[in-house]
Amino acid sequence: MNRRTFLQNTTLAASALVLMPKSFGAATTFPQVRTIESKRKFKSVAVERAIKKIQSSIGNTELAWMFGNCFPNTLDTTVDFSIVDGRPDTYVITGDIDAMWQRDSSAQVYPYLSLMHEDAALQQIIAGVINRQTRNVLLDPYANAFYKDSTKESEWKSDFTDMKPGVHERKWEIDSLCYTIRLAHGYWKNSGDTAPFDAAWHDAIKLILKTFREQQRIENKGPYHFMRRTEWATDSLPGRGYGNPAKPVGLIRSMFRPSDDATVFPYLVPSNFFAVVSLRQAAEMVENISHDTELATQCRVLADEVEKALHEHAIVNHPKAGKVFAFEVDAFGNYYCTDDGNIPNLLSLPYLGAVKPHDKIYLNTRKLLLSPQNPYWCVGKAANGLGGPHVGVDMIWPLGVVIEGLTATSDAELKRCLTTLQMTHAGTGFMHEAFHKDDPKKFTRSWFAWANTIFGELVWKTFNERPQMLG
Numbered sequence: 001m002n003r004r005t006f007l008q009n010t011t012l013a014a015s016a017l018v019l020m021p022k023s024f025g026a027a028t029t030f031p032q033v034r035t036i037e038s039k040r041k042f043k044s045v046a047v048e049r050a051i052k053k054i055q056s057s058i059g060n061t062e063l064a065w066m067f068g069n070c071f072p073n074t075l076d077t078t079v080d081f082s083i084v085d086g087r088p089d090t091y092v093i094t095g096d097i098d099a100m101w102q103r104d105s106s107a108q109v110y111p112y113l114s115l116m117h118e119d120a121a122l123q124q125i126i127a128g129v130i131n132r133q134t135r136n137v138l139l140d141p142y143a144n145a146f147y148k149d150s151t152k153e154s155e156w157k158s159d160f161t162d163m164k165p166g167v168h169e170r171k172w173e174i175d176s177l178c179y180t181i182r183l184a185h186g187y188w189k190n191s192g193d194t195a196p197f198d199a200a201w202h203d204a205i206k207l208i209l210k211t212f213r214e215q216q217r218i219e220n221k222g223p224y225h226f227m228r229r230t231e232w233a234t235d236s237l238p239g240r241g242y243g244n245p246a247k248p249v250g251l252i253r254s255m256f257r258p259s260d261d262a263t264v265f266p267y268l269v270p271s272n273f274f275a276v277v278s279l280r281q282a283a284e285m286v287e288n289i290s291h292d293t294e295l296a297t298q299c300r301v302l303a304d305e306v307e308k309a310l311h312e313h314a315i316v317n318h319p320k321a322g323k324v325f326a327f328e329v330d331a332f333g334n335y336y337c338t339d340d341g342n343i344p345n346l347l348s349l350p351y352l353g354a355v356k357p358h359d360k361i362y363l364n365t366r367k368l369l370l371s372p373q374n375p376y377w378c379v380g381k382a383a384n385g386l387g388g389p390h391v392g393v394d395m396i397w398p399l400g401v402v403i404e405g406l407t408a409t410s411d412a413e414l415k416r417c418l419t420t421l422q423m424t425h426a427g428t429g430f431m432h433e434a435f436h437k438d439d440p441k442k443f444t445r446s447w448f449a450w451a452n453t454i455f456g457e458l459v460w461k462t463f464n465e466r467p468q469m470l471g
Contacts, residue, residue: 153165277354
């Protein structure tokens, strides 16, 4: 089932739910909603220890209960671990869709990296994700989602693009490859283990670099094109599958956003920032692990090109906010000032290591994004928060609220984000894809593991850095 079909089905089902009371008293009064132990896909002793620590330490029992449901959700419900050719292999679905997105699978396990030193089995699970992602990149660097069975044909096999067996969907999104590098780099830094970074992984990095170069489209349109017969305008590309025009200036085209919606202007700014970070991480890894200084140099050269082009073309003068980062540009002078609840977005740039948290242009941008000047900033009776076009206006993304919290500039802002998330789970104990600004009972995707795990990341980070916020 694809995301749009699932969205239509679950919105109606979710609207029938009734909100739980705002306060429950003792944690023992909360219902058991986590998958029962006998049916969990994987149990991590380190994750269970973190849950016990939170639930025995913080004063907010509802948040503690939600953390116990959400933080392990990826491991409980979405991982499929095996040994393939003597190496760990982990296939990770998004939740309600039986396909592995490069972005989602990376983000789903990334919050567990700091716990690997306590749990060798958890480290193997994550090493398996890296190995599986390497094979996915080598199968098709332009695809965003894959199947476990490399012979399986997709429901999207009739898309006008170069579909291959084993590929679920072939929407070209820069962040798919960036997330792959981010997970590998984080794993290496946290564990010191280099076992996943073999010759195949080295070839995947070469292919990622080649793909980024192709999508700069300096000399020609490159090999990627995509069209789909659909009633959703954002599910296909104009320009006979090549997207809207853009001036070749060194930026990388991303034909789709992290939401899997088509871009309006081809240079998606947050994804280009992400590419700069990822290319430098890749350079560090191939230089230190593979001892390939030539490839490392090529990665750094491209990172420098993209960074220079961002400074020249991604900063625009907004009539209300002053100098800000645009969301999308075409380098002809056209730009779009908004943000999307999915990550990478402009709000997430410090979280990804792309800009300093107190960068003046970022702070101007942040102020703009979290205001009615942003067409997808939602102000409602139930909550305020970042939305996006994927599920329509007036729908707030918990991912957007979480990333606001992870990049919060004050305790008050962080507290507001935590309170919003606590008040809008619609009694389910889990995060969702999006909920209506006036009625959290109207939500999409009851099983969306990425949102669950990153909510857990926010609570765990807050507990370790500002525990007074969880009182």
